[in-house]
Amino acid sequence: MNASHETIVPEQDLLLELRRKVYPRSVSGVFARWRWTMVWLTQLVFYGLPWLSWPPLAGSWGEGGRQAVLFDLGARKFYLLGIVLYPQDFVYLTLLLLIAALSLFLFTTVAGRVWCGYACPQTVYTEIFLWIERRIEGERGRRMALDAEPWSAKKVRMKAAKQAAWIAVALWTGITFVGYFTPIRTLMHELATFTLTPWELFWIGFYAFATWGNAGFLREQVCKYMCPYARFQGVMFDRDTWVVTYDPGRGEPRGRSVKRGAALPPSAPLGDCIDCGLCVQVCPTDIDIRDGQQYECIGCAACIDACDKVMDKVGRPRGLIRYDTLRGLEMAAPTPAGRSGAGATVATASVASRWRTLLRARVLVYSAVLLAICGASTLGIATRSPVKLDVVRDRGALLREVKNGVIENVYRLQVTNGVERARRFVIGADGLPGLGIDSAPEFEVAGTERRSVGVRLRAPPDAGEAGSNRIRISVRALDDPDAVATSGATFFLPDTRGSR
């Protein structure tokens, strides 16, 4: 079965076992096709997005446009197509994380570990690296034989070719990742002229190393021992969750056709499982799904694809290993050798059971909350004010008396112009009778820039209470009266009792 680098003494094990390398056999079928579709989709997006420009079809980036998706950490501006996000918009990142978490909970409770088996980067990159490995080193049997061979020129050549291909993919992944933070065309230019900055070099190397290490070597160790999802996804299942499962009622007792009717008494006919072991050979985490639900199972359904093909060959219905709910599995009554009704790969459970899956309280609650948060996020971003204002009042001197007893308070306004073109703004202040602006009320701020503007407000000494008075300072765009930001502030008037 699996190659072992350690002879296990049957009676005693060390508490820390050497890892047994997994050689997944290649598999094709419905679910393998789904997985490769996800590989193409996710990687098209990941590798492709940094190359998009905004506005679309903008030519050179100097004057015409910029990278469409760019997280400019240094300038603290985050570009998502036409939207520019600033650190003050951090709440949308929080909402995005909430949406991601709730989506995960929702589809996990409905369909099990579909994230793990089809879309997780660990799976995606392992698939890509495995594909490369198969192309160079061959199918499962040949790979195992090659590893067991002593080193030779041929082995060195094959291993070197594989590593070179892996490193190339890993480096391109690292470069693309950094391309989300430094414009990727700039990165390309710097690569060609050997002028990468130290940090760019470091992060490209780091992500390339992580990709190469995780997808080339660690593989299932990540899923089994490092990933937190593996541990709590089990908590999100219940009896109505669709999981990859073996039907022991139909499959047991397992045995090869050559033994059928020969070694066993006729009263104990064999189940559909012929014990070919293919479900174990294709498993990327090296488990036997026939043992039941296990935390190592990443729900990739490779065993389903493999078993269905075998069932086709031996003339039995598909679905010996299938997606089913645990409740549905119980309801599929064990029948005499091999016939369990419908021959579909999907569950044979009743219609009522399927609806029960979707109409569970937790599914409805997750869906409702998810919908609400998606709606709130969309509304929030759509109605964001394009002007941001923070008022920082002078503290060293709270107030100053100028001619005729008029009192002056000084503030600094931090104004952020959210749109990508320069804009002129005008300051307004109200809240006290006779409150006026003494400094220049108009100023200009460049696109997506922040500017610190000094403001001097003056009011008669009897305009309000002694001490602090609440006022409001506003900044309004001259070309759009609706683009306005207001902030509360305080205006200090002197305490006139018995002072100089």
Next chain:
Amino acid sequence: MADFLHDGWGVFIALVVPLSIAACGWLAWSTSRVRVAREPDGSVGTTGHVWDGDLAELNNPLPRWWLYLFYLTCIFALLYLLLYPGLGRYQGLLGWSSTQQYGDEVAAMDETVAPLFAEYLGRPIADVALDPEANAMGERLFLTYCSQCHGSTAAGGRSFPNLTDDDWLGAGTPDYIKTTILNGRQALMPSMAAAIGGGESVDDVAHYVLSLSDSVHDAEAAARGEAKFAVCAACHGANGEGLAAVGAPNLTDDVWLYGGSLDSVKHAIDNGLDNHMPGFGDLLGEGKAHVLAAWVWGLSNVPAEGAGQPSAPAVDRPMIAD
């Protein structure tokens, strides 16, 4: 925070920490040697404990590479303590300290900006005041170092001079401003109460002083006070117009650094004034002081450009006169 001062603590740490790291490593190694029996049918055994009647815990083996990673952390820890300070007074092979790192960073920064300031130092202050980049630097320097006292728009407050007007206690030249920034200023007015005659005389002189600037005053008291003003004229001048050489203010204008009310003036005459600006030469160096002086001088000597232009300093000049 500063309780464990005795050197004995350093010795304690120097002994306990490496021993603990070694002990952890040994513990991991020795437990990795333990062998556990499997069940007769070959499946993994349990830890032997049973809870709630039938709940047992499987004793599955852990990955060996966890052990190797742990050994790596022990080695890293010991290496780290060899290279960096951490055990008592031992300074570490690399001789690193946070103050040294700070000093290095400041020196590197100074070296980077030295040519920039050297260029400005070679030009007269009045010329630097016209340079938009120098203005932007000057404003940022001002906001960092000067705005706490002089206000973020440089208009000052009680006992902190207004730097945006033309009124200077001294010469008001660019060099005067730069010297002030570098070395500070001391304002000293002695108490004049005794010299004038105390009590009601102080009141009369105060009214007279207010009359000099056409502020609200009592004409009769002012008339009496005029005669007693002679001792004040020694510094403030016969007609009260001030003496830049000794830093005595002009009493005939509207600028009152310490308050222009009757009580304020009387207080100054009675008690004198002692105002102090610290010198910033050690903190800033001559380059920054030069650029700052140019910006401050420009506030009252260089007309503000149109507010729409990006080169205009953000401190906007008053549209309404005082």
